[in-house]
Amino acid sequence: MTSQPKAPLTPRDRWRNRAIAVTGLVTVWVLLWGTFSWANVISGLVVAAVLLVVFPLPPVTFAGRIRPVPLLRFLxxxxxxxxxASVQIAxxxxxxxxxxxAIIAVPLRVNTDLNLTLNAEALSLVPGSLILEADRNTGTLYVHVIGIRSLDEVERFRRDVLELEGRIVAAVGSAEELDLIRRSAPTGPSGSVELEGAPT
Structure with missing residues (x-):
């Protein structure tokens, strides 16, 4: 089955995508500083503008829609x-x-650049987890996680990531992506894992 060619982006679509990209970059910038202030917001806007001009990203079509209630639940x-996580790490x-x-591979169910990026950013901002690699071909995130001692905890972390993906798709995903999430609930172990520091 061949996929249909994507229609070219309209000027309105381009402006919307740029606005979403700038909003996301500024949000990440403020979260990284850890303090909400006008100085951080303005500097984030400058950094976002420089990044979008100097390192232009390929156009990513935002096919979903923002749903306020699921978005509030996600936040x-x-x-x-x-x-x-901060208390646990302390x-x-x-x-x-x-x-x-452990280094844990988590295959996401919605394999799009936007979904991969949003999940990677959300995981990296939570203390104790760090994205080592994101495979665009398979939609897999490779995450370094602190405090993992058993395979049961590995599977619990994978379920948590898939639940995070479900909340993100519910907040900003398309109807097709929501349907895919509902139809592909995790049923067992998936991906790979490498435990570090465990006794051999």
Whole structure:
């Protein structure tokens, strides 16, 4: 089955995509600084403009739509995860000098550049997890996670990532992507894992 060629982007689509890109970049910039201020917002706008001009990205069509209620649910859960993960990492640092960790491959169900980017950014901003690689061909994220001691915890982390993907798609995904998420619930182990610091 051959895919239909994509229609060229209209000027309105280009402006909308640029606005979404700038909003996302400024949000990440402010989160990285950890303080909301006009100085951080303005400097984020400057950085976003420079990045979009100097390093132009290929056009990514935003086929979904923003849903306010699921978006608020995503933001509320994201803030909760930030607090919980920060406490867990702080406790882990006090309790163990050499915490266990793992590199976990998580194949996402919606294989688009936008979905891959949003999930990677959300995971990287939560303490204890860091994106090492994102495979665009398979839609797989390779995540370094601190505090993983068993394969059960590996699978729990994978389920958490897929739930995160579901919340993101519910907030900004298309109807087709939502349907794909509903039809492809995880049923068992998937991807690969490399445990670090575990006894052999």
């Amino acid at each position: 509320a859960r994201f803030m909760r995860d930030l607090v919980v 406790w882990l640092a006090v309790r163990s000098k050499h915490p266990h960790s």
